[in-house]
Amino acid sequence: MQFEYEIKYSKRKTLNITVERDRKIIVRAPENTSTQKIEEVLQSKKQWLKEKINHTQKYPVDTQTKEFISGETLLYLGKNYQLLVVDEAIEGVEFEQRFRISKANQPNANALFKQWYLHQALKLIEPLATNFAKNLGVIYNEFKTSEMKYRWGSCTPANNIIFNWRIIKAPMYVLEYLVAHELVHLMENNHTPRFWNILSIQVPNYLKAKKWLKENGHLLEVDF
């Protein structure tokens, strides 16, 4: 069986194969690995890969889009907040226990909310990263937000940490877990017992966060 896959070379020592939530196969390999070697490993794991790829959809596909009308709710930090569309002039999005936008802004509400969520993501996630990096004694290069829908976070060989801005919809303890997770990867590349051990010290309730993601992860695949 032939697989389509993407190779990401890095300074790592071992070869690692993952199937992303969009069913894409990612091979993380040491820099000098030959394509032949990668093909061999893929073939040796073909049963496992086949099962992963053919696995029935983990989550229902949420095709519902927001209309940005009064009474709709939007998810933020794990809670649903109501939207109110008002006649008065409001610049952008106002948030205080509920969201408020001007009727005049309704046509571009999608862009305004995205801007608001992105801003909150930067404001709330970056301090978490600074804090966990300090606690762990690791240094990251750059903090970025991204559009990737099927990954919550990642770290690059250049020690950049990248987060899907939509994770701001998850509760704070989930954000803490996701941020700490990527930073622990700067110490330990793979999900070894050592990795989970270090992580559990930083985020003692990480299992609760993983559970939230398992049950609600699909909510982070749509914008609002």
Ligand SMILES: [Zn+2]
């Ligand atoms: Zn990981």
